[in-house]
Amino acid sequence: xxxxxxxxxxxLLAQGRIPRHVAIIMDGNGRWARRRGMPRIAGHRAGVxxxxxxxxxxxxxxxxxxxxxxxxxxxxxxxQQEVGLLMELFLTVLKKEVxxxxxxxxxxxxxxxxxxxxxxLQERIRIAENLTxxxxxxTLVIAANYGGRWxxxxxxxxxxxxxxxxxxxxxxxxxxxxxxxxxxxxxxxxDLFIRTGGEQRxxxxxxxxxxxxxxxxxDVLWPDFDREQFELALxxxxxxxxxxxxxxxQVERVAGA
Ligand code: FPP
Numbered sequence: 001x002x003x004x005x006x007x008x009x010x011x012l013l014a015q016g017r018i019p020r021h022v023a024i025i026m027d028g029n030g031r032w033a034r035r036r037g038m039p040r041i042a043g044h045r046a047g048v049x050x051x052x053x054x055x056x057x058x059x060x061x062x063x064x065x066x067x068x069x070x071x072x073x074x075x076x077x078x079x080q081q082e083v084g085l086l087m088e089l090f091l092t093v094l095k096k097e098v099x100x101x102x103x104x105x106x107x108x109x110x111x112x113x114x115x116x117x118x119x120x121l122q123e124r125i126r127i128a129e130n131l132t133x134x135x136x137x138x139t140l141v142i143a144a145n146y147g148g149r150w151x152x153x154x155x156x157x158x159x160x161x162x163x164x165x166x167x168x169x170x171x172x173x174x175x176x177x178x179x180x181x182x183x184x185x186x187x188x189x190x191d192l193f194i195r196t197g198g199e200q201r202x203x204x205x206x207x208x209x210x211x212x213x214x215x216x217x218x219d220v221l222w223p224d225f226d227r228e229q230f231e232l233a234l235x236x237x238x239x240x241x242x243x244x245x246x247x248x249x250q251v252e253r254v255a256g257a
Pocket of ligand 1: 026027028029030031032044045047048051068069070071072075089090093142197
């Protein structure tokens with residue numbers, strides 16, 4: 001059975017129907033913990049295990065970029081204790097995992113308003129990014145203190161500053177130029193978006209970049225999201241026809257040409 005599944009996925013890979021970029025909202029850690037009578041942070045800790053599994057599966061299937069929403073601009077509103085414990089967890093994970101990521105040729109990139117984090121955490125992020133910057137395997141993007149609206153706003157501000165300095169005319173601003181100032185400008189747009197935990201929302205994740213992304217929602221809680229669940233999402237993606245505004249007939253003509 002496993003062998004059959006692997007063959008099928010290999011075929012999809014050969015047909016170029018494996019997403020280049022997968023973006024995930026890892027939801028459901030709190031509920032996973034509560035169902036076990038455990039504190040919420042235990043769910044986040046279990047969530048780290050799912051991160052490991054998905055990173056490894058992405059590497060195996062040839063996904064180029066994996067973006068994980070680890071902490072949103074709105075997550076500061078959570079109880080102070082949970083925020084503090086999450087920050088500690090990020091620090092520990094960065095310290096513990098970065099060498100392993102490096103050995104596996106993973107390039108780590110953190111996007112978001114990182115100046116809000118402690119100096120210690122910012123320093124760890126810098127160390128991890130510098131160590132892995134030349135790796136050419138999977139690019140792992142951690143969105144931390146990130147919000148889609150924040151991203152578009154900071155890009156607009158950079159353009160406005162260029163206009164104010166006389167380096168740019170307002171009429172030169174187009175989608176391409178704005179896109180170049182977004183936090184993940186150098187990466188392909190996500191092909192597949194996954195949200196675990198049952199909610200069907202984007203929650204201020206990559207608003208600009210998700211314009212044409214295939215959306216996949218699952219009730220599975222993030223700590224229970226394993227390789228098999230990830231492969232279900234890949235298979236769902238492979239079965240979809242991406243039209244980018246064209247008609248189905250046009251897409252079929254191009255594919256058949
Ligand atoms: C959402 O679940 C999850 C988070 C806000 C944190 C995600 C963090 C991790 C998985 C930890 C490790 C990640 C990295 C990349 C180091 P929730 O708390 O909203 O769950 P609930 O909806 O069940 O309450």
